[in-house]
Structures are given as structure tokens and as C-alpha cells.
Amino acid sequence: MSSTTTSTITAKAAQGFEPRIMAFVCNWCTYTGADLAGTSRLHMAHNVRIVRLPCTGRIDPLFIIKAFERGADGVIVSGCHPADCHYSVGNYHARRRFAIGRGLLKFFGIDERRLTFSWVSASEGKKWADVVNETTARIQGLGAFDAFRNLTEDWK
Amino acid sequence: MARIGVFVCHCGENIGRTVDCARVAQALGELPGVAHAADYKYMCSDPGQALVKQAIVEKKLDGVVVAACSPHMHEKTFRRTVSSAGLNPFLCEMANIREHCSWIHEDCEAATVKATDLARFMIEKVKHNVPLQPIRIPITRRALVIGAGISGIQAALDIADGGRDVVLVEKEPSIGGHMSQLSETFPTLDCSQCILTPRMVEVYQHPRIKLYSYSEVDAVEGYIGSFTVRIRRKARSVDESKCNGCGECQKVCPNRKIPSEFDVGLGKRSAIYVPFPQAVPNIPVIDRENCALYKGRARGAKKQACGRCAEACGRQAIDYDQQDSFVTEKVGAIIVATGYQLYSIGKQQEAENLKGYGEYGYGRIPDVIDGLQFERLASASGPTSGKILRPSDGKEPKTIAFLQCIGSRDPAKGMEYCSKICCMYVAKHTMLYHHKVHDGKAVVFYMDIRAAGKGYDEFARRAIEESHALYLRGRVSKMYREGDVIKVFGVDTLSGEPVVIDADMVVLATAMRPQPGIEALAQKLSISYDGHGFINEAHPKLRPVETNTAGVFVAGACQSPRDIPDSVAMASATASKVLGLFSAEELEREPLVAHIDPALCVGCFHCERVCAYGAIEHKEIRDKNDNLIKIVAEVNSGVCQGCGTCQATCPSKADELEGFTDQQIYAEINAF
Numbered sequence: 129m130s131s132t133t134t135s136t137i138t139a140k141a142a143q144g145f146e147p148r149i150m151a152f153v154c155n156w157c158t159y160t161g162a163d164l165a166g167t168s169r170l171h172m173a174h175n176v177r178i179v180r181l182p183c184t185g186r187i188d189p190l191f192i193i194k195a196f197e198r199g200a201d202g203v204i205v206s207g208c209h210p211a212d213c214h215y216s217v218g219n220y221h222a223r224r225r226f227a228i229g230r231g232l233l234k235f236f237g238i239d240e241r242r243l244t245f246s247w248v249s250a251s252e253g254k255k256w257a258d259v260v261n262e263t264t265a266r267i268q269g270l271g272a273f274d275a276f277r278n279l280t281e282d283w284k
Numbered sequence: 285m286a287r288i289g290v291f292v293c294h295c296g297e298n299i300g301r302t303v304d305c306a307r308v309a310q311a312l313g314e315l316p317g318v319a320h321a322a323d324y325k326y327m328c329s330d331p332g333q334a335l336v337k338q339a340i341v342e343k344k345l346d347g348v349v350v351a352a353c354s355p356h357m358h359e360k361t362f363r364r365t366v367s368s369a370g371l372n373p374f375l376c377e378m379a380n381i382r383e384h385c386s387w388i389h390e391d392c393e394a395a396t397v398k399a400t401d402l403a404r405f406m407i408e409k410v411k412h413n414v415p416l417q418p419i420r421i422p423i424t425r426r427a428l429v430i431g432a433g434i435s436g437i438q439a440a441l442d443i444a445d446g447g448r449d450v451v452l453v454e455k456e457p458s459i460g461g462h463m464s465q466l467s468e469t470f471p472t473l474d475c476s477q478c479i480l481t482p483r484m485v486e487v488y489q490h491p492r493i494k495l496y497s498y499s500e501v502d503a504v505e506g507y508i509g510s511f512t513v514r515i516r517r518k519a520r521s522v523d524e525s526k527c528n529g530c531g532e533c534q535k536v537c538p539n540r541k542i543p544s545e546f547d548v549g550l551g552k553r554s555a556i557y558v559p560f561p562q563a564v565p566n567i568p569v570i571d572r573e574n575c576a577l578y579k580g581r582a583r584g585a586k587k588q589a590c591g592r593c594a595e596a597c598g599r600q601a602i603d604y605d606q607q608d609s610f611v612t613e614k615v616g617a618i619i620v621a622t623g624y625q626l627y628s629i630g631k632q633q634e635a636e637n638l639k640g641y642g643e644y645g646y647g648r649i650p651d652v653i654d655g656l657q658f659e660r661l662a663s664a665s666g667p668t669s670g671k672i673l674r675p676s677d678g679k680e681p682k683t684i685a686f687l688q689c690i691g692s693r694d695p696a697k698g699m700e701y702c703s704k705i706c707c708m709y710v711a712k713h714t715m716l717y718h719h720k721v722h723d724g725k726a727v728v729f730y731m732d733i734r735a736a737g738k739g740y741d742e743f744a745r746r747a748i749e750e751s752h753a754l755y756l757r758g759r760v761s762k763m764y765r766e767g768d769v770i771k772v773f774g775v776d777t778l779s780g781e782p783v784v785i786d787a788d789m790v791v792l793a794t795a796m797r798p799q800p801g802i803e804a805l806a807q808k809l810s811i812s813y814d815g816h817g818f819i820n821e822a823h824p825k826l827r828p829v830e831t832n833t834a835g836v837f838v839a840g841a842c843q844s845p846r847d848i849p850d851s852v853a854m855a856s857a858t859a860s861k862v863l864g865l866f867s868a869e870e871l872e873r874e875p876l877v878a879h880i881d882p883a884l885c886v887g888c889f890h891c892e893r894v895c896a897y898g899a900i901e902h903k904e905i906r907d908k909n910d911n912l913i914k915i916v917a918e919v920n921s922g923v924c925q926g927c928g929t930c931q932a933t934c935p936s937k938a939d940e941l942e943g944f945t946d947q948q949i950y951a952e953i954n955a956f
Contacts, residue, residue: 177402199956221894
């Protein structure tokens with residue numbers, strides 16, 4: 129299967145760069161907001177793959193680093209608006225971690241612009257589509273994230 | 285080697301139209317660890333589920349991935365299916381290839397690749413799933429109902445009649461809500477108070493209902509089956525246990541010129557007042573902002589500025605020093621029924637999108653009123669005793685212009701939604717007007733007549749045919765006062781002619797909005813709300829009265845604009861949900877909670893600091909000689925809600941959230 133995906137991606141890349149973006153979203157706000165985007169049939173870029181977590185508070189910054197290591201060109205982190213967290217305060221913890229984790233990205237040699245942090249509520253299907261489209265466009269502008277891949281090549 | 289079964293659903297054409305499901309199944313079938321892969325038209329149907337069960341048994345599957353709709357839709361369905369085939373339900377995961385894929389993409393190739401990816405992530409995740417057993421917790425069989433309008437009253441009575449105790453909280457001094465303000469109700473024209481007040485009395489006298497009027501929910505803790513609610517009892521300045529509702533205090537109050545909230549500013553009340561004569565409980569409250577005594581205190585006057593009500597009270601019920609008090613109630617379920625407010629143009633301009641409609645002169649021209657004010661004019665208990673008299677000079681208006689959709693269906697200046705009840709109540713208003721002022725002329729400016737409902741369209745037709753209301757399809761551009769009349773400039777779009785009406789009075793059918801403060805309440809309850817503040821239901825069709833927080837239900841106009849029959853139906857639905865919940869001996873909860881490995885835990889208790897629920901406890905580890913080795917963190921799984929914040933915080937990786945373990949998530953990421 130992987131070969132199917134890879135070949136497709138390569139084929140696409142020839143026409144125009146199609147980034148691969150991973151999204152870590154909370155179950156209650158953004159995942160449901162993305163569901164709403166679906167039920168509202170809001171067409172959007174197909175580059176984002178969602179990983180569902182109970183809360184943005186569950187997000188370990190290493191998930192983001194790992195995603196880049198595994199070939200993601202961009203990452204989205206999205207949860208409930210401040211004060212609206214299903215678990216009261218999980219998103220605040222996520223926000224703090226994000227503030228610190230952002231600096232960590234630079235240390236790892238990852239351009240900060242590859243990471244999107246947003247609040248999308250369960251009723252903001254349209255906003256989710258905008259986040260997906262804007263992030264995709266931004267990453268397309270930045271090109272593929274190949275710093276890690278090149279390193280591996282060097283080591284070979 | 286794992287033996288995973290993958291089931292790709294076409295969802296009729298919903299998925300199949302954009303995603304090549306057969307190709308997805310075939311590709312997934314070739315992955316290591318996948319023992320079975322199939323696609324089917326409707327996986328959630330009976331034969332679809334049978335396919336899953338059959339494969340589990342025949343292929344001895346140890347994990348199942350269903351690539352179909354959102355897990356919010358059918359995760360429970362498929363976990364039950366899996367369970368009935370003898371597999372632990374938590375070994376089943378869903379890949380969302382409908383809402384997150386087929387419905388949002390047009391490119392079939394890209395959608396097929398994405399669907400394969402999404403399913404592949406879940407296959408890798410499910411390889412790390414472990415069997416889990418549901419957690420059983422006891423239930424407190426009492427319900428809290430917030431808001432005692434018609435929805436709250438109905439829900440409280442249904443639950444109480446079903447044999448369970450109810451705590452009913454109302455922020456106003458009396459229960460009854462907006463329905464108590466209405467004159468007559470569509471489509472039967474029966475008197476609102478006549479059908480409502482007996483229900484209000486029933487609430488007050490019901491042995492299973494504990495009513496807190498003039499009270500608000502201050503804080504909520506806990507979870508389904510076991511909420512702890514702190515209720516603020518606002519100071520009435522009247523001792524409820526002593527007052528017998530004789531009304532002597534109100535007769536002597538010197539300040540009698542305060543606009544009555546109940547009469548929407550058209551009538552006056554005293555500073556110590558009951559909102560209306562049929563109020564339940566019939567116990568007055570002192571409006572401290574307008575009371576001479578409290579105003580004197582605020583000025584720092586040494587002498588007591590007034591005290592006539594206390595002197596008049598034969599039962600010493602007046603307590604000027606009363607303070608807000610708090611009570612704590614334990615309940616197992618909560619119903620939110622906080623109702624609506626009308627978009628009061630000219631007054632509420634707090635948000636950018638509410639700045640429209642200055643051209644209608646509401647607040648400046650006294651004879652421009654809103655629908656609720658017209659109800660008070662038409663009501664026998666209203667300021668004019670049911671006579672239609674205009675506010676400016678008390679004359680009987682001979683021409684009234686009714687303007688529909690003020691603030692509704694207008695994304696540019698108001699709300700984009702339809703307020704649903706206005707078409708019907710405007711039709712009712714024209715009929716009430718015709719019944720009371722026989723030679724009066726009602727002119728209605730409308731966008732569409734939306735009269736869907738039993739007997740509704742017939743009712744709207746009656747307004748036109750029997751009460752001779754002139755319905756003009758078009759909007760009004762401006763209005764101003766000229767002499768004795770209000771010049772209304774509109775258009776009749778069906779004839780294409782501009783229209784100018786000399787109206788004696790104008791009634792604006794303004795939009796319905798949720799109550800102010802709804803967001804703060806929703807945040808206390810951890811339930812979500814939309815951009816307008818209306819509470820979100822768990823599913824618009826299949827779970828319309830539940831919220832996303834288990835044990836919290838929603839009824840009436842706080843969820844979306846609703847009329848009385850809808851609100852009552854919804855309230856009864858919540859009551860039946862609550863009674864269903866209370867019928868079980870114990871509650872089963874999903875075991876998606878955190879666990880801490882005592883061997884790895886270093887006892888830093890970072891987890892305790894980030895836990896919003898106080899679910900982390902201290903546990904002593906001792907050797908066989910009872911010497912203390914270390915103190916570690918332990919999760920109380922009855923209290924843990926499964927957010928996973930503790931796990932992401934744990935520096936020694938001792939903490940694992942079931943269902944979302946590091947292994948599971950890294951497996952998903954690695955599959956990228």
C-alpha cells in the first residue's frame with residue numbers, strides 16, 4: 129500500500145508540490161468541527177491527515193517532532209477555544225507547552241511556519257476548512273520538509 | 285502477528301462516490317497483520333454488521349478497523365457488533381473516511397489515497413489496543429434542571445412524576461419564563477397563563493421538586509451520575525419561610541415608577557415587587573438598585589432612608605441585611621433549559637454584528653415596540669388590561685405595521701438563522717388585534733411565511749382571510765414620526781411597487797437569541813455552544829437533546845429558536861433520557877482513563893498539579909517489612925475523565941491513558 133501512496137505522491141509532486149500534513153486535534157471541538165465541515169460538504173485541500181486525541185492536553189511535543197521525522201511537511205495542532213475545553217483546562221496546558229515547544233522546533237531545525245496552532249470549536253466547520261487550506265497553501269510555499277530526510281541520506 | 289480485520293463502508297454513495305472502496309480494501313488487505321479486508325455498501329446495516337461478526341469468528345480476528353463515518357456517529361454501533369462476536373469492544377477502531385474524506389474532497393484519486401492512509405493509521409493503532417473492561421460507578425438519582433420556563437417546568441414535572449427527585453433552579457424571582465408573559469398562544473389561541481399557571485403551581489407543590497427561585501448555578505463539578513452543583517441563592521431581602529405573599533409591602537413602597545421587566549417596560553412596578561400577580565413563588569424581592577433604603581446605604585447615609593415595607597410586614601419577613609447564600613446539591617444528571625431573549629435592537633449593541641436597524645427607531649419612537657411588548661398589550665394581565673393602546677398617548681391604534689425578520693435571516697446586520705416563531709406570532713398578533721379593534725388594519729411586511737407545523741399554515745391563512753391582515757412581501761427601508769403617525773417606507777416586491785404606510789404603531793418581530801450569560805454557564809458545564817451562543821446538541825438528528833458531555837441534556841430555546849410545542853416535546857425527551865439513565869443500578873463508563881505504573885513513577889506529582897478533576901491520589905509503596913519505599917501517584921478511575929493531560933506531563937512516562945497510549949499514537953504517526 130505504502131508504495132501506492134508514495135507513487136501517487138511522487139506523481140503529484142511532478143505537477144505541483146502536494147505537502148503531507150498531520151493534524152493533532154481534540155475529540156470534542158476540532159474533531160467535531162471537522163465532522164461539521166464534512167456534513168456541510170465544505171471542500172478543502174486533501175493534504176491533511178487527522179489524528180484524534182481526547183484533548184490537546186494529551187499532546188506530547190514529541191508527537192510533533194516525530195511527525196516531522198516521519199516525513200510530515202507540516203503539522204496542525206487544534207483544540208477548543210480558551211475557556212471552552214471539554215476537560216476545563218487541557219487546552220491551557222497545550223497552549224503553554226506550545227509556547228515552549230515552538231522554541232524546541234527551531235533547535236531541531238524545523239521552520240516554525242510549518243506548525244499551525246489554532247482553536248476550532250465544534251460549530252466552526254468553516255474555520256476548520258480555512259485552517260486546512262491556509263496551512264496547505266503555506267506549506268506549499270515552503271516546499272517539502274527534507275532536512276531530516278537529507279540527514280538520513282548523508283548517513284547512508 | 286496481529287490478525288486485524290478491515291471493513292470499508294461505501295455508505296451508499298456517500299463514500300463510494302469519491303473513494304474507490306474496493307481499491308482501499310484491496311490495498312489494506314496486503315498490509316502485514318491484516319487478516320481480512322472487505323468492502324460493503326452499508327457496513328452499519330444488519331448484513332454489514334453480520335459480515336464483521338462472521339469475519340471475527342471465521343478468521344479469528346484480534347482487532348477490527350471499520351473505515352466508514354465519524355466515530356461520533358457509529359463507534360458505539362461497531363463496538364457493540366464486535367462485542368457480540370466475542371471480541372473486546374475496545375479492540376475496534378474507526379477510520380473516518382466520510383466526514384473527513386469523501387464529503388470534503390472531489391478528486392477521487394486523492395480521496396482514495398487519503399482514505400487508505402486514514403485506515404492504515406487505525407490499523408497500526410489497533411495493533412496496540414488492549415482489551416478493556418467498562419468502569420461501573422454508582423448513580424445519584426436526582427436531576428438538576430436549570431431554567432424554569434415552560435421547558436424546565438415540563439422536564440422537572442416529567443422526571444418528578446417518574447419518581448425521581450428534581451432540583452429546579454430559576455434565576456428570576458418567579459418561575460414561568462417567557463410563556464407567562466404571552467397573551468394567547470398559536471395555533472389554538474388559548475390563553476397562555478391559563479395553561480401555564482396550573483403547571484407552575486404543580487411544580488411548587490410537588491413533593492419531589494425542590495425549587496430554588498432567584499438563584500443561579502455558581503459552579504459544577506463531577507461527571508455523569510455524580511455531579512456536585514453549587515447554587516447561589518441571591519438575596520431577596522425577604523425571608524421565604526416567613527412571607528405569606530399578602531402583598532402589603534408592595535402597597536407601601538414609595539418608589540412605584542420602575543419599568544416592569546415582566547411588562548417589558550410598558551408597565552411600572554415598585555422597588556419591592558413580585559413580577560406578576562400569579563408569580564410562583566408568590567414572594568416579593570427587593571430590587572436593591574432602585575430601593576430608597578439601599579440607595580441611602582450606598583450613599584453612606586447615617587439614617588435609614590426608608591423602611592416602610594418592613595413596617596408594613598406583619599410577619600417580620602423583610603430582612604434588609606440578607607446576603608447571597610450558597611447551597612450544594614448532588615445530582616446525577618443536568619438539564620439545561622435557559623431559554624431565550626429577544627434581540628432588543630437599539631439597546632443591545634455589544635457585538636459588531638448587532639449594530640443594525642437604527643433606521644426603525646426602536647427606543648426612540650415610543651410606538652415602535654417588539655413582539656413581546658405587543659403580547660403584554662394584548663394580555664388581560666398586562667398594563668392596559670388587554671386593550672390595544674399605543675404607549676405614546678394611550679390611543680387605540682387604527683393601523684399597525686408588523687415587520688417580520690428583524691434581525692433574523694440577515695447575515696449582514698443580524699443573525700443568519702430563521703427565528704422560527706415570528707411568522708406564527710405575527711399572524712396571531714394580527715388576529716388578536718382584529719378581535720380587539722374591529723376596524724383596525726394590520727399590515728405585515730414579510731420575507732416568506734414559514735408556517736410548517738400542525739395547524740400552522742391554516743392559522744396563518746386565517747390571519748389573512750378572516751382577520752383581513754394585509755400581507756406585503758417586502759422589507760421596510762426606514763420609518764420616522766410625522767405628526768401623529770409613523771411613516772413606514774416599504775416595498776411590495778410582488779407588485780414591484782413602493783409602499784408608504786401611515787401607521788399608528790409598529791411591531792417588530794425581532795430575532796430570538798440565547799439568554800445572556802449562556803456561554804459562562806456552558807463553560808461551567810463543559811458543553812459546547814455555537815457562534816450565537818446556542819447550545820450544541822450531540823448529534824443534530826440522532827441525539828438532539830444530549831450534549832457532548834455525558835449526563836448533560838438540553839431542552840427548549842437555548843438550543844435553537846423553538847416554539848412552545850417544540851420546547852415541551854424536547855423537555856419531555858430530556859426527562860425520558862434522564863429517567864432512562866436513572867433506571868440502571870450502576871452506570872457503565874468507558875474505561876478510557878489514565879493509569880500510572882507504580883514501578884516507573886518517581887512521585888513528582890506533576891500529574892496532580894495539571895489534573896482538573898483531582899483524580900490523582902497518593903499511594904504508599906512499602907516492602908514486606910512495611911518500610912516505606914516511596915510515595916507514588918495513583919489515578920482514581922471513577923474520577924478520571926480521560927483527557928490525558930497528565931500523561932503528556934509525566935516526565936518518567938509512567939502514565940498511560942487507555943485508548944490513547946503513547947504506543948498507539950506513535951504507531952499512528954509512524955504509519956504516516
